Amino acid sequence: MALIEIDGVSKIYPLENNRELTAIDRVNLTIGDGEFVSIIGPSGCGKSTLLHMIGGFVPCSSGEIRVRDVKVTSPGPDRGIVFQHFALFPWKTVLGNVEYGLVERGIAKAERRRTAQAFIDMVKLSGFENTFPNRLSGGMQQRVAIARMLACEPSILLMDEPFGALDAQTRKILQEEIRELWQRFRKTVVFVTHDVREAVYLSQRVVVMSARPGRIKTIIETGLGPDASRAAIDQKADELWDLLRDEVVRTIAEERPVA
Amino acid sequence: MAGTMKPKSQFRWLRRGIERNASIVVVLVLWELTTRTGVFNNFLLPPLSNVLWRGGIDILNGELPRHAFATGMRAFIGFGLAAIVGVAAGTLMSMSGAVRRIMEPLVSVAFPIPKIAFMPIFILWFGLDDLSKTMMIAFTCVVPIVSATFLGTTTVDRYFLWSARNLGTSRLRLFWKVVIPAAAPQIISGLQVAFPLALIIAVVTEMLTGGDGLGGYMIRAVRFAQSDKVFAGLLATLFTGLFFIQSFAFLRAKLLVWHAESVVPAGA
Amino acid sequence: MMRALRVPIFYLPIFVGLLLWELAARAGLLNPNLFPSLGDVLIAFVRLAEKGHLLQHAGVSLFRQSSGFFLAAAFGIVSGILMAESRQVRNILEPLLRATFPLPKSALIPLFILWLGIGDAAKVAAVFLGCLLPIVVSTYNAARGINKQLVWSAWSLGTPTWLIPWKVVLPAVLPEVMSGLRTALALSFTLMVSAEFLIGQRGLGYLIATLGEDGDYAGMFAAVLAVTLIGFSADRLFLWLSGWLLSWREP
Numbered sequence: 191m192a193l194i195e196i197d198g199v200s201k202i203y204p205l206e207n208n209r210e211l212t213a214i215d216r217v218n219l220t221i222g223d224g225e226f227v228s229i230i231g232p233s234g235c236g237k238s239t240l241l242h243m244i245g246g247f248v249p250c251s252s253g254e255i256r257v258r259d260v261k262v263t264s265p266g267p268d269r270g271i272v273f274q275h276f277a278l279f280p281w282k283t284v285l286g287n288v289e290y291g292l293v294e295r296g297i298a299k300a301e302r303r304r305t306a307q308a309f310i311d312m313v314k315l316s317g318f319e320n321t322f323p324n325r326l327s328g329g330m331q332q333r334v335a336i337a338r339m340l341a342c343e344p345s346i347l348l349m350d351e352p353f354g355a356l357d358a359q360t361r362k363i364l365q366e367e368i369r370e371l372w373q374r375f376r377k378t379v380v381f382v383t384h385d386v387r388e389a390v391y392l393s394q395r396v397v398v399m400s401a402r403p404g405r406i407k408t409i410i411e412t413g414l415g416p417d418a419s420r421a422a423i424d425q426k427a428d429e430l431w432d433l434l435r436d437e438v439v440r441t442i443a444e445e446r447p448v449a
Numbered sequence: 450m451a452g453t454m455k456p457k458s459q460f461r462w463l464r465r466g467i468e469r470n471a472s473i474v475v476v477l478v479l480w481e482l483t484t485r486t487g488v489f490n491n492f493l494l495p496p497l498s499n500v501l502w503r504g505g506i507d508i509l510n511g512e513l514p515r516h517a518f519a520t521g522m523r524a525f526i527g528f529g530l531a532a533i534v535g536v537a538a539g540t541l542m543s544m545s546g547a548v549r550r551i552m553e554p555l556v557s558v559a560f561p562i563p564k565i566a567f568m569p570i571f572i573l574w575f576g577l578d579d580l581s582k583t584m585m586i587a588f589t590c591v592v593p594i595v596s597a598t599f600l601g602t603t604t605v606d607r608y609f610l611w612s613a614r615n616l617g618t619s620r621l622r623l624f625w626k627v628v629i630p631a632a633a634p635q636i637i638s639g640l641q642v643a644f645p646l647a648l649i650i651a652v653v654t655e656m657l658t659g660g661d662g663l664g665g666y667m668i669r670a671v672r673f674a675q676s677d678k679v680f681a682g683l684l685a686t687l688f689t690g691l692f693f694i695q696s697f698a699f700l701r702a703k704l705l706v707w708h709a710e711s712v713v714p715a716g717a
Numbered sequence: 718m719m720r721a722l723r724v725p726i727f728y729l730p731i732f733v734g735l736l737l738w739e740l741a742a743r744a745g746l747l748n749p750n751l752f753p754s755l756g757d758v759l760i761a762f763v764r765l766a767e768k769g770h771l772l773q774h775a776g777v778s779l780f781r782q783s784s785g786f787f788l789a790a791a792f793g794i795v796s797g798i799l800m801a802e803s804r805q806v807r808n809i810l811e812p813l814l815r816a817t818f819p820l821p822k823s824a825l826i827p828l829f830i831l832w833l834g835i836g837d838a839a840k841v842a843a844v845f846l847g848c849l850l851p852i853v854v855s856t857y858n859a860a861r862g863i864n865k866q867l868v869w870s871a872w873s874l875g876t877p878t879w880l881i882p883w884k885v886v887l888p889a890v891l892p893e894v895m896s897g898l899r900t901a902l903a904l905s906f907t908l909m910v911s912a913e914f915l916i917g918q919r920g921l922g923y924l925i926a927t928l929g930e931d932g933d934y935a936g937m938f939a940a941v942l943a944v945t946l947i948g949f950s951a952d953r954l955f956l957w958l959s960g961w962l963l964s965w966r967e968p
Binding site: 469473493552553554555563564567568570645649650652653656663676679683 | 727728729730731734751752808809810811812813816817818819820821822823824825826827828830831832899902903906907909910911914915921922925926929934937938941944945948949951952953
């Protein structure tokens with residue numbers, strides 16, 4: 191059952207001198223309920239733009255995106271998003287940030303607090319409720335961002351290179367935690383990343399995009415279900431790594447500099 | 450494949466040009482219309498055409514250019530003085546702890562106070578002519594310049610310094626070869642803040658002493674109830690200010706051609 | 718105890734300077750007609766304060782300066798944010814900003830005298846319009862540079878589009894806005910004093926000018942001192958307020 195349908199979507203930016211830049215060129219993709227899909231590709235392939243369009247932040251130049259058969263026109267709490275540089279509200283505490291979406295929904299204070307606290311505990315930040323973001327490490331800030339997103343109970347999680355700004359250790363830890371969260375809640379996740387290995391480790395399907403203009407080059411099934419063991423995951427990741435790396439390298443080699 | 454090229458109509462460019470200047474034109478047109486049709490009191494708001502006429506006359510008889518030049522000259526000299534003294538003081542502050550300890554509180558206090566309040570004292574000391582005005586301009590401008598210079602010279606990226614030391618630069622030459630060039634953007638930033646101040650203060654001091662210069666021109670116009678002259682003076686001052694800003698931006702671009710920020714920031 | 722002493726120690730050179738002033742005067746190095754001694758100035762200061770003159774004139778001045786400043790702050794911040802968020806507002810206001818930017822703010826004073834006479838209104842208007850432009854520009858620039866993803870996050874969490882400038886953009890740009898306001902604050906005092914030098918019958922500027930004309934130089938210096946103190950205190954007060962409002966920035 192398709193949850194997200196990306197139907198003939200293009201994104202074209204007007205440039206000076208009456209030229210245009212085609213960031214994304216007629217992309218078609220369907221994502222089913224509960225799937226974990228990664229999108230990888232070289233810089234400039236439009237993967238983030240595609241994600242932003244699913245989120246409703248950026249309009250499609252042509253084609254449309256449908257979520258549950260309803261066309262996407264603007265952002266909403268049903269599609270939560272997390273960004274590479276966290277985008278936490280620096281003037282609000284951890285609690286203030288996590289509660290934010292609940293406040294917008296008009297939920298009463300006591301219940302809001304409880305819900306927010308539960309998510310803060312879930313991302314292992316208990317005790318930091320009244321801390322401001324600028325005192326937290328990158329990894330901690332990203333956890334807050336994740337908690338903030340989850341508190342609204344979205345059915346779709348959009349993650350825009352969420353671990354790109356973190357060091358290798360933290361990245362590894364958070365990858366495992368995301369996988370755990372997904373196994374627990376089985377939400378639909380669309381995950382954009384540079385990191386081939388990360389994509390293989392986390393997802394069931396990996397979409398490889400080419401750049402300039404952005405198109406889907408190939409889609410690869412990792413064949414790993416939500417209950418796969420660590421060993422199976424590691425082995426599959428190693429197998430697919432070579433295949434995918436070639437794709438990415440070939441894509442990069444095929445790029446010609448913008449005239 | 451490179452970004453596709455589609456011929457878009459030229460009208461987009463034209464439309465943007467109109468968008469960017471429409472409200473100015475609208476204001477000017479409204480000005481002329483509302484005054485000509487008597488909506489606004491012609492004394493308080495003389496028609497644009499009258500103002501331009503009066504301005505034209507005073508340009509041709511040399512009055513406005515003379516005053517604009519006087520104001521500009523004053524501002525320029527005062528600013529130049531402030532720049533030399535300010536940069537020198539700022540660098541001294543970063544080189545000598547003693548100088549710094551003496552000057553830092555002075556700069557800190559001098560920054561927020563309305564230095565124009567000292568004008569009567571300056572007039573007492575320096576008379577009503579050019580000297581007091583130029584001194585006041587210099588006095589007002591020197592503070593942000595000292596501050597920016599000090600900041601720039603003390604926060605030079607230490608990796609610059611280490612690289613230079615590593616390549617054999619002696620401590621003294623280090624200053625000239627590395628610190629000053631590295632601090633240049635900050636210094637020029639401070640100069641950029643002080644520059645408009647020079648013109649503001651020049652105009653004010655001229656209004657206070659009622660002599661020559663655009664400030665004097667305008668205040669006399671008010672006293673003699675010549676409203677078209679007031680507006681003509683205002684426009685002349687606007688253009689003088691514009692000239693000032695453009696020449697500064699030009700100089701800055703030339704000096705900082707190697708720096709990433711050599712493009713004049715929007716709204717500078 | 719050392720911490721409490723840090724501030725006075727910082728300002729020590731100024732106190733030393735004041736001391737030197739007095740000593741130089743006592744030693745006859747200063748012409749009392751041009752440069753009254755610190756002692757005389759302080760005596761004059763007390764005299765003016767006692768008679769209530771200082772308070773009276775200072776009150777009037779501060780009223781003009783604050784009204785102009787707060788009006789400029791309110792209008793300026795709102796305009797700056799609206800300009801950054803709405804294309805229509807930007808199209809209308811940006812050309813006007815660009816056109817009036819090169820004008821030295823003080824040049825408006827004669828115009829306001831023409832329009833509003835020699836009373837309070839002209840002075841408030843001068844302060845208001847003089848401060849308005851820098852505030853709009855700094856707010857606009859700050860709001861333009863805001864991290865788009867902050868806006869997107871709030872949007873996706875359910876904040877309606879029209880509320881976003883006030884719930885997200887304003888708090889996000891507050892640090893830069895406060896910085897711009899601090900500069901505008903200093904400008905407001907300058908404009909107020911300038912206007913008061915030129916016209917009117919009350920206010921510290923007027924007081925300074927009158928005392929000078931009457932030949933009471935010690936009194937004139939004292940009034941200048943008063944203005945200096947007020948300007949300085951206002952700035953420090955503002956800094957403290959900034960720190961309090963922006964306490965979330967502390968590392």
